[in-house]
Amino acid sequence: MEFTRGNGMGNTSLHWRYAVKQFDATRKIPADDWNDIEESLVLTPSSFGLQPWKFIVVTSPDIKEQLQGASWNQTQPRDCSHMIAFAALKQVTEEYVDSFLQSVCDGRGVSMDTLAMYRQILLGFLKNQEGKHFEWATNQVYIALGQVMAVAASMRIDACPMEGIVRSEYDRILGLDGSQYGTVVGCALGYRHTDDKYALAKKVRFSRQHVIEYRE
Numbered sequence: 116m117e118f119t120r121g122n123g124m125g126n127t128s129l130h131w132r133y134a135v136k137q138f139d140a141t142r143k144i145p146a147d148d149w150n151d152i153e154e155s156l157v158l159t160p161s162s163f164g165l166q167p168w169k170f171i172v173v174t175s176p177d178i179k180e181q182l183q184g185a186s187w188n189q190t191q192p193r194d195c196s197h198m199i200a201f202a203a204l205k206q207v208t209e210e211y212v213d214s215f216l217q218s219v220c221d222g223r224g225v226s227m228d229t230l231a232m233y234r235q236i237l238l239g240f241l242k243n244q245e246g247k248h249f250e251w252a253t254n255q256v257y258i259a260l261g262q263v264m265a266v267a268a269s270m271r272i273d274a275c276p277m278e279g280i281v282r283s284e285y286d287r288i289l290g291l292d293g294s295q296y297g298t299v300v301g302c303a304l305g306y307r308h309t310d311d312k313y314a315l316a317k318k319v320r321f322s323r324q325h326v327i328e329y330r331e
């Protein structure tokens with residue numbers, strides 16, 4: 116990869132990427148590459164490891180078009196290769212915690228007894244967060260969004276993160292109504308159209324001096 120250390124430019128894939136406004140609707144992400152993208156979603160870290168999310172991948176032209184209508188008519192959901200709707204868990208229940216702990220037991224070959232203390236800590240935390248589980252889960256979902264965009268850029272796959280969506284409409288279209296999950300944010304992935312003039316726009320950020328402070 117083009118990671119260059121110490122020259123102040125950092126990871127050039129993060130300079131290469133931009134929020135694509137116009138995707139090339141004729142180009143699709145190959146299955147092998149998509150597998151790596153999905154793996155980056157699965158590997159997203161989360162608080163306590165609880166993974167309070169679902170990632171709804173939409174490739175159906177019909178549903179993508181409906182999502183355009185639920186995105187202030189922005190064209191990215193329609194023209195991208197794969198549209199992801201990031202959904203967060205609304206209520207983190209005891210049953211959910213136990214299913215998570217069971218996966219730890221299965222994955223690490225340990226017994227549930229060894230996790231008893233951890234279980235109490237988790238349940239205590241969640242009780243403390245009562246009424247705010249969706250908000251907490253939403254924060255976790257944004258980590259997945261950041262990770263998938265960075266990984267996609269490193270693979271020279273384009274993306275557009277999308278908050279300009281009507282969450283309730285996404286829920287309806289994606290069949291999430293009445294489920295444990297609610298849409299938070301979208302991300303369109305694919306390839307930039309050669310006509311997308313935003314590709315040439317200079318990247319604008321506050322300076323390092325402005326956003327990074329030291330306490331030495």
Ligand SMILES: Cc1cc2nc3c(=O)[nH]c(=O)nc-3n(C[C@H](O)[C@H](O)[C@H](O)COP(=O)(O)O)c2cc1C
Pocket residue numbers: 132133134135136189275276277278279280300318
């Ligand atoms: C959480 C989030 C939501 C965004 N929502 C939209 C959106 O709905 N439509 C859009 O065109 N761009 C959207 N953007 C793109 C931002 O405007 C863009 O990332 C920002 O201006 C920086 O530009 P760059 O990503 O091209 O470097 C969003 C970005 C983030 C991080």
